[in-house]
Amino acid sequence: MKSMGSRDRLSAASAASSHRRLLFVVFASCFAFATFLTFLYTTSHFTAAASSSSGSGTASDSASISTATADGGGAASLAARSKSNKLPLPVFDALVHFASISNATHRMSDTDIRAISAVLRDRAPCNLLVFGLGAESPLWLALNHGGRTVFLEENEFYVKYLEPRHPGLEAYDVSYTTKVRDFRDLLAAARASRAKECRPVQNLLFSECRLAINDLPNDLYDVAWDMVLIDGPSGWNPTSPGRMPSIFTTAVLARSGATAAKGPTDVLLHDFQFEVEQVLSREFLCDENRVAGSGTPSLGHFIIRGGGPTDAFCSGSSESGEKTRRRK
Structure with missing residues (x-):
C-alpha cells in the first residue's frame, strides 16, 4: 500500500479543520439561542412574580391600614407585629438557665440574672439601653431578640474586642470625667443647679450639667x-x-423626649447595695418609683414616668426613706 502524499495529507487536515469549525459554530449558535430563550423566560417570570407580590402587598397594606383605622390608630397593630418577633418562651428560659449556671468570671449572681431577665421578658422585644459590657452582654442581646439593644462602655478596647465576636452587638465607648471620690461634691452641684443645667426634663445633647452624658451618637x-x-x-x-x-x-432620659412620650421606663440598677448607687438612686430615680418585691438586695428596680416637676426629680425629699410603689 502506497503512503499518502503531502498534498493529500494537507487536504485531509484542511477538511477535518473545516468540519470542526462548522461543529463549533453550530454549537455556539445553539448555546446562544438557548441562553436567549432562558433570559426571556426568566425576565417574564420575574415580572409576573413582582406584579403578583406587589398586588398582594398592596392588599395586605390596605388591610393593615383598615384594621389600624378600625382600632383607632396604628399603635396597637405595631405592638402586635413587634410581639410576633418575641423570643419563644422555651428558648428564653433555656438561655437564662445556662447563663445562670455559667462559671464565667466576673458575672452577675444567678438571682440578679433571673431578676433582670424577668423584667426583660415582659418588655421584649423593646429598646434596651445597657450601661456597661460584661459576661452577660450576649445574653441581654439574645433575650431582646427582635428589639434594639445598645451598650455603653467606658473601655473602648473592650468594645473593639467584643463586637467582632458577637455579630449584631451595638456598643459605643463613653468617656467619663467623674470620680467616685467626688460624688458628694458632684451631687451638691447638681442640687444647686436642679432648676437650670441639671433639671429633670431637658435635651441631654445640649446639657451642661457635670453629671450629664452628652457625647453619645445623636x-x-x-x-x-x-x-x-x-x-x-x-x-x-x-x-x-x-x-x-x-x-x-437615665433619670433625665426617662422623663424627657421620645422616652417619656412612649410611656413608663423600667430602670434596673445593679450593685444597688453600694453607697453611690443608694444615694444617687434616692436623689434621681426616687424611692417612690421603686418597685416593691422586685429585684434583689443587689438590684434596684424602678419605673420612671415622663414629665413631672421642672425643678425636682422626686415628689418628696431625697431622704424619703424606703417608700416604694407596686407595679400596676
Missing part, C-alpha cells in the same frame, strides 16, 4: 427607651468613674 437621644440597665461604668475604687453620670442621665 440618634440615641431620640430613641424611645423601654428599659435601661445600669451596670457601668466601674466604681470599685475612689478613682473609678462611678455610676453617677449613668444614673442621672
